[in-house]
Structure formats: C-alpha cells, structure tokens
Amino acid sequence: MYDGILPVYKEKDFTSFDVIAKMRGILHQKKIGHAGTLDPMATGVLVLLLGNATKLSELLTDHDKAYRAQLLLGVSSDTEDISGNLVTDKNYETICKGLGQELITSTLRSFEGTIDQIPPMYSAIKKNGKKLYEYARKGETIELEPRKVNIYKICDISISLPYISFTVYCGKGTYIRSLCRDIGISLGTQAVMSSLERISVDEVTLSDTHTLDEIQSASLCGRVEDIIIPTDRVLGKYPSAMIKPFANKLLSNGNKLLKTDISLSDEIAVNDNEIIRIYMDDKLYALYRYDDSDNVFKAYKMLG
Numbered sequence: 001m002y003d004g005i006l007p008v009y010k011e012k013d014f015t016s017f018d019v020i021a022k023m024r025g026i027l028h029q030k031k032i033g034h035a036g037t038l039d040p041m042a043t044g045v046l047v048l049l050l051g052n053a054t055k056l057s058e059l060l061t062d063h064d065k066a067y068r069a070q071l072l073l074g075v076s077s078d079t080e081d082i083s084g085n086l087v088t089d090k091n092y093e094t095i096c097k098g099l100g101q102e103l104i105t106s107t108l109r110s111f112e113g114t115i116d117q118i119p120p121m122y123s124a125i126k127k128n129g130k131k132l133y134e135y136a137r138k139g140e141t142i143e144l145e146p147r148k149v150n151i152y153k154i155c156d157i158s159i160s161l162p163y164i165s166f167t168v169y170c171g172k173g174t175y176i177r178s179l180c181r182d183i184g185i186s187l188g189t190q191a192v193m194s195s196l197e198r199i200s201v202d203e204v205t206l207s208d209t210h211t212l213d214e215i216q217s218a219s220l221c222g223r224v225e226d227i228i229i230p231t232d233r234v235l236g237k238y239p240s241a242m243i244k245p246f247a248n249k250l251l252s253n254g255n256k257l258l259k260t261d262i263s264l265s266d267e268i269a270v271n272d273n274e275i276i277r278i279y280m281d282d283k284l285y286a287l288y289r290y291d292d293s294d295n296v297f298k299a300y301k302m303l304g
Contacts, residue, residue: 001029003051004228007201008211010038010046019046021023022212026219035060039177041083044068044198052303053231056287059301060234060276063202064152069193071180073099073162076190080120080177089190090164099187100161107186108154108166111179116146121175134286145300149174163194202234231303232277232284239268240277243285251280254299257288262297275300 006018016037023032033054035047036277044067049057074092077084089095119125121144150171158165164183168176177193184191199206208228209217219223243251247261259270262278270276270293278285285304288297 001051002228005204005234006050006209006215007209008046008048008215009206009211011211012042012043015040016046019212020048023048023215025166026212026216027224032064034055034244035063035100036065038198039081039196040200041081042196043140044196044208045049046198047201047204047234048229054181055301055303056231056235059287060201063234064169064171065160065174065198065202066167066169066200068156068165068167068174068197069176069180070163070195071183072194073164073184073187073191073192074189075192076181078121079088079193080175081193082194082195084192086192092189092201095187096161099161104159104164104187105157108157108164108183110186111183111227112151112154112279114148114150117144117149117175117182119175120181145265147173148199151179160176164191167199202213203236204229204234209247217276230284235277235284235287237276238275238287239264239270240279241265243278243280248280251278251285252304254286254302255297256294257297258295259297279303 005259007203008023010016016034019031021304024030024098027050029050031051033049033052035049035057038044038046047060049060057232066212073090075086077086077162151174152169152171154166154168168179178195182193195254208229215227215274216223218227241262241264243262249255250261252255252303264270264276270290274290276290276297278288283304286299287301289300290297
C-alpha cells in the first residue's frame with residue numbers, strides 16, 4: 001500500500017470522487033482520500049491522500065489555497081457559476097458603461113482581508129443536519145448566515161468585459177463562486193464564476209501535479225513511488241521532534257509523552273494545544289498535541 005501525498009491535476013467535468021475512484025483502480029488500493037474537493041467545472045490541484053495520510057484529511061483541508069478565477073458580469077445563476085440556470089441582468093449594458101478599469105480593480109481589492117461571506121446554496125455545508133444542496137435541489141430556500149473568511153490577496157487582474165480574471169489567495173472555507181457573486185453586486189450588477197483553476201494548496205502547486213494518464217503510465221512502469229510526496233512535506237508548519245530510544249515503546253503504543261521523552265529544539269516554545277510531528281528512526285510516526293495543564297504530549301494522529 002502506498003502512503004503519502006499524490007497531487008493530481010483534476011480535469012474539467014470530473015468530480016473529486018470520480019478521480020478517487022479512478023485512482024483506486026490505478027493504484028489497486030482502497031485507502032485514498034483528498035484534502036478538499038473541487039467542483040466538476042473546476043480544474044487544477046487536487047491533493048490525494050494515500051494510506052496513512054488519509055488520517056490527516058481534516059488538517060490538510062484547512063490549509064490556505066490559491067485560485068485563478070474568471071467571472072462573467074451581467075448574469076446570475078442558482079449555482080453561482082456558469083453551469084446553473086442563468087438569468088440576465090437587463091440593466092447590465094447601461095451599468096457596464098460606467099465600469100472603468102480603476103473602479104473594477106479597486107472593487108476587487110476591497111474584498112481583501114477578513115470578510116463576511118454567505119455560502120452558496122449548492123454546497124455541502126450543513127444546516128439543521130442537512131447539506132445545503134439538498135435544500136436547493138428540492139427548491140427550498142432557507143436563511144443563510146454569513147461566515148468569516150480570509151482573502152489574503154487578489155492580484156493579476158485582467159479585464160475584458162463582460163469577463164474579469166483574477167488570482168486569489170485565501171483561507172479555508174472560502175467559496176470563489178460566492179466571491180464572484182459579491183463582486184458583481186458591488187459593481188452594481190450580477191456575476192457568476194465562469195472558470196476556476198486551483199493553483200496551489202499550501203505548498204503544493206501546479207508543478208507538483210500529475211494527470212490521471214501520467215499516473216497510469218507511472219503505475220504501469222512501477223514508478224508511482226517516484227511521484228508520491230512524503231506526508232511530512234505538507235506538515236512543515238508543525239514543529240518536529242525525534243523520540244528518544246528509551247521512549248520508543250511509549251510512542252508505539254500511543255501513550256502520553258513528556259518533554260524529556262523527545263528531542264525538541266531549545267529554540268522551539270511549544271504552546272498549549274500545539275501540534276508537533278514526532279519521528280522514530282527518521283520516519284514520521286505520529287502527530288502529538290501538547291496539553292499545558294498536564295505538561296504532557298497526547299497522541300493526536302498515529303501514522304506509523
């Protein structure tokens with residue numbers, strides 16, 4: 001069984017689960033997950049988790065992401081992208097005459113920072129125990145509460161009305177469809193997302209990805225391990241420590257660890273609830289979380 005991270009370039013019209021299903025056939029293993037889905041119309045970086053890396057889904061899904069997006073002004077849709085039922089804004093032609101490059105650029109950049117965002121109805125967010133898209137498919141409307149999301153940067157803005165293209169760097173939980181919708185509203189009209197490419201998930205970028213055909217070829221040649229990224233590469237933001245030999249059994253059993261059981265750099269100050277990577281024999285074996293009240297490290301994810 002393969003363990004680690006395998007970034008796939010997801011092609012258009014594939015769901016994230018389509019990709020996983022195909023990968024299970026290519027790699028001949030069932031234990032495959034992902035670190036954040038992509039809509040069928042979207043392309044780009046889809047981080048697949050293999051073997052023990054599937055235990056890290058919740059951690060990796062929270063990582064920052066970057067996208068290259070395009071929106072279409074003057075229309076709206078129920079899905080907030082071009083795949084939905086489109087409705088034209090009859091006033092767009094008049095509004096468009098007042099949309100200069102400076103106004104459009106400043107409007108887009110006004111969304112940088114921590115903003116309130118109402119998620120799309122066609123999403124997997126749950127409300128009263130049901131996913132929003134389940135309400136949407138039944139034609140039910142419910143009141144949605146805005147959520148705080150972080151937009152770190154909007155740049156590389158290209159304008160060719162009615163299309164606007166831009167790159168956005170954002171935190172977890174950000175919906176680019178909803179961002180496009182809100183940009184349209186701020187410009188006095190409507191907008192839908194017309195294309196989307198995810199260009200990075202934390203440190204994993206487009207240059208790290210492989211198409212399904214490329215992975216199939218690597219599998220046939222016995223070279224899959226050459227393109228798998230070690231799990232700890234995407235966990236670099238967490239401090240690392242080596243287990244001391246006398247405490248190997250404690251780590252193997254997932255027992256609590258004291259600071260004296262590990263070799264942690266004196267320069268690293270571990271705070272309450274902080275996660276650290278613990279290695280045994282130079283291999284990432286587990287993630288532990290520090291409990292300041294008991295002055296111990298407690299097992300969070302066992303990977304060995």
